[in-house]
Amino acid sequence: EVQLVESGGGLVQPGGSLRLSCAASGFTFSGYEMNWVRQAPGKGLEWVSYISNSGSTIYYADSVKGRFTISRDNAKNSLYLQMNSLRAEDTAVYYCARDPPDRGPVGTYIDFWGQGTLVTVSS
């Protein structure tokens, strides 16, 4: 059974940092491209970042570029999102999301979503 389990969310002050993790199981993690997608309370989905299966290709939304860093450890079947200089507008549920294999970002779609972890940025 495919599982994506996010962790690391919580309350952080503006300007602070947080590192999200996503533990993958039930599939060959190293063969899949991955994303982070977020959803502010009561709002729609916002794509945050993409990483290729090898980690060699990475993209970010303009809203997080320069502040967030996506990475992965295929040996540990894990995806990460390092979030620095956090702002109130970063408050959201963050979803770890899997792309189907060998599509590349242009052909991307998300075939499986984790349950999400809530990040709250507030003083």
Place this chain on the structure above:
Amino acid sequence: QSVLTQPPSVSAAPGQKVTISCSGSSSNIGYNYVSWYQQLPGTAPKLLIYDTNERPSGIPDRFSGSKSGTSATLGITGLQTGDEADYYCGTWDSSLSAGVFGGGTKLTVL
């Protein structure tokens, strides 16, 4: 402000058909495949349609997708109360080099 534009809400009676539009541009919908997601209240999104008009296994053929130019459409026939959810379109924007979603459409089955 979302790159892709969806109506905020649609409604129809049980058993009827509804369509949800998703409008974009030549750098996203006009150039790339479109996907659609269903988000039931309090849950994570679920893939409904990929590659514009393909259904994953387990998704009933009541759900369909199409595209014309820079707009895409999700169709749902034989509406059920269990279809009440938020629906999102998504694709890649080749100019932005970024994934993009529509703002979401809330479906009410009256």
